[in-house]
Amino acid sequence: MSFTVKFWGVRGSIACPSPNHVIYGGNTSCIEVIAGKRHIILDAGTGIRNLGHRFIQEDIQEAVLLLTHTHWDHINGFPFFAPLFQKNRSFDIYAGHLWDTGGVQSVLASSMSNPMFPVPLAALQASLRFHDFRAGETLDLGPGVTVKTAPLNHPNGATGYRIEYDGRSVCYVTDTEHLPGQPDDNVLQLIAGADLVIYDSTYTDTEFPARVGWGHSTWQEGVRLCRQADVRRLAIFHHDPDHDDAFMAELEDEAHLLWDGTFVAREGMQVTVGD
Secondary structure (H helix, E strand, O other): OOEEEEEEEOEOOOOOOOOOOOOOOOOEOEEEEEEOOEEEEEOOOOOHHHHHHHHHHOOOOEEEEEEOOOOHHHHOOHHHOHHHHOOOOEEEEEEOOOOOOOOHHHHHHHHOOOOOOOOOHHHOOOEEEEEEOOEOEEEEOOOOOEEEEEEEOOOOOEEEEEEEEOOEEEEEEOOOOOEOOEOOHHHHHHHOOOOEEEEEOOEOOOOHHHHOOOOOOEHHHHHHHHHHOOOOEEEEEOEOOOOOHHHHHHHHHHHHHHOOOEEEOOOOOEEEOOO
């Protein structure tokens, strides 16, 4: 059965449309996972706008949206996801970090209220079902799709996801900050033996000391974790907007030399889980 991942947005912090961000892409975090007949969206950054166009073109009527957290770069594409404005579509929206702070429906409604945004959440025509859980719980998305979750180390909280289907697994671990020399047990347990891990690689190890406390990690830490957890492949993800195409090309060469299981996620890239 089909189990694919497509990257619709790969940047962190802020979208960066420019001639120097064409090869790897400038849209913020959004990934589409197709597990059999189930469509799963990971985060709603600006990349979700183009995904919405495809949903309409192919008449995809329902999907699940899993939010890692609700910082702007992970939700600011949500109001521009065109299927939300059509009555014949339905979406289940999950978040694992807002149980004690009003819930995901309240947070999304706040982000779309005056004077922040002119179209309120209540104006959306699709059927929306909101689900709050605590990071660490397991979600059953059926048929045959299980999602394990884990809390991540990020300001205001964030959730990592492991999607399991047909004996294969893909993990989405962003945004999270590591402690040098102390592998994160939550992450290690979540990614153990995974076919593909998409990891917060905002910085390099050289850049990281000046950004401690900002809530992000490095591609080198991703390699260390994946090797320790016996992961097959690592997707370097959540690129810093200051890392232009030339920088990312050099990073990609260096990463591949360090471990040939790595690749740099590019906007528009599609991979099959388990290949």
